[in-house]
Amino acid sequence: MINLKKTKLKLKKSIWIGLIIVIFICIALFAGLNIYQNIKYKQTNEYKLLQLGYTNEEIQLFTELLTEEEITSLTEANKDDFFVAVLQDQYFIKANLDRYMTYHDQNENRSAREVVSITNTNSDYPRYDYNIETDTSKDYLLLVNKYYYLNEDYVPSDLVNISNQYYYGENHQIRRIVYDAFIDMWNEAYNAGIYLIINSSYRTYQEQQSVYDSYKNTYGTTYADSIAARPGYSEHQTGLSIDIFSTEYTTTSNFKGSPAHEWLVNNAYKYGFIQRYEENTEEVTGFAEEAWHWRYVGIEVATYLHEHDITFDEYYAYFIANE
Ligand SMILES: [Zn+2]
Incomplete structure (x- = not known):
């Protein structure tokens, strides 16, 4: 009779220990997964762009207008407000993007609006020289x-x-x-x-x-x-x-x-x-x-x-x- 009671108690104890171990493993797994996901997220362009100071709205614009490669190259430089302003311009033409940035490099005091206007109309080339x-x-x-x-x-x-x-x-x-x-x-x-x-x-x-x-x-x-x-x-x-x-x-x-x-x-x-x-x-x-x-x-x-x-x-x- 006493032995039976002891065995029952032992059994109860090991169930509890088992349960605690399972819970512990679950918590560890969950935490591990979180850490893994966190590391993974920190490698994304989205995270890097947010860290550089771009807003979610701007990042959304990048995904609409740019290739993955172009977005990646943005993460490798400082935040470029001029670049954003060009993309946000009402008359932005994707095919002219490189020319906008080249013109901007040579004419830094120009607004994004002016750069888009000038480039879209080929006025970044000499007149009569681009026929x-x-x-x-x-x-x-x-x-x-x-x-x-x-x-x-x-x-x-x-x-x-x-x-x-x-x-x-x-x-x-x-x-x-x-x-x-x-x-x-x-x-x-x-x-x-x-x-x-x-x-x-x-x-x-x-x-x-x-x-x-x-x-x-x-x-x-x-x-x-x-x-x-x-x-x-x-x-x-x-x-x-x-x-x-x-x-x-x-x-x-x-x-x-x-x-x-x-x-x-x-x-x-x-x-x-x-x-x-x-x-x-x-x-x-x-x-x-x-x-x-x-x-x-x-x-x-x-x-x-x-x-x-x-x-x-x-x-x-x-x-x-x-x-
Ligand atoms: Zn006339």
């Missing part, structure tokens, strides 16, 4: 500037004559779609007491050549480049651009800020026109401000450009070029 024959299938959204050119033979297929009513002189032409929009706009301006007058419209390659050459022969290339586009690089060859003045303000020096100009600034987009070379955009467009030079891009794009602070060159790079 792309423009894609005329973009129709009235085609781009012509000091990088994108039209070849010598390009003539728009739907040129129409402009009535003398709208023009100083005669035998001047413009694309049909532009003429129709211009007449609508002209009527609306006329109702507002403004008499718009076209002073220059479609120009052939050869006409542009003679304009450019006459400046070049008299004043040299640098001066010629500052006031006229080289042949093939003038928007006037597209048949989409017109130089507009009014009966009261007829010169390039007095048109800016005139009632007609103010009216165009506030209303031309409704008819699909934009002032192509605005104040402070020369770095991107390649042209100093021209209050009189209006380009047809259609109502949708003109409205976008009216509401956003970018040039057509930037719009083209982001929305049109790779469509």
Whole structure:
């Protein structure tokens, strides 16, 4: 009887010991696993980026826009706020990333916005030194500037004559779609007491050549480049651009800020026109401000450009070029 009691007690004791050992092993396993996971996590890019000071939001952006290799290289340097700002820019183009960073290295005082603008429009290359024959299938959204050119033979297929009513002189032409929009706009301006007058419209390659050459022969290339586009690089060859003045303000020096100009600034987009070379955009467009030079891009794009602070060159790079 006593022996049986002793055996029972012994059994109870060893169950308890067994249980304690099992619990101990479980705790050890759990702790070990935790330590292992912790070591593993510390090797991840996410951990390293957080340690460098990047936010979760920024890390999320990296995983959306960058390759694993590119993210890894970020973990090997200090936090780069400029790099983040470039990625966050509304008009960031992945294919230009290396060029953004190269331009930034050479121009450290530039903001991310400026670097994206300049690079997207190829303005990080010298003008006329990075030439792309423009894609005329973009129709009235085609781009012509000091990088994108039209070849010598390009003539728009739907040129129409402009009535003398709208023009100083005669035998001047413009694309049909532009003429129709211009007449609508002209009527609306006329109702507002403004008499718009076209002073220059479609120009052939050869006409542009003679304009450019006459400046070049008299004043040299640098001066010629500052006031006229080289042949093939003038928007006037597209048949989409017109130089507009009014009966009261007829010169390039007095048109800016005139009632007609103010009216165009506030209303031309409704008819699909934009002032192509605005104040402070020369770095991107390649042209100093021209209050009189209006380009047809259609109502949708003109409205976008009216509401956003970018040039057509930037719009083209982001929305049109790779469509
Ligand atoms: Zn012009």
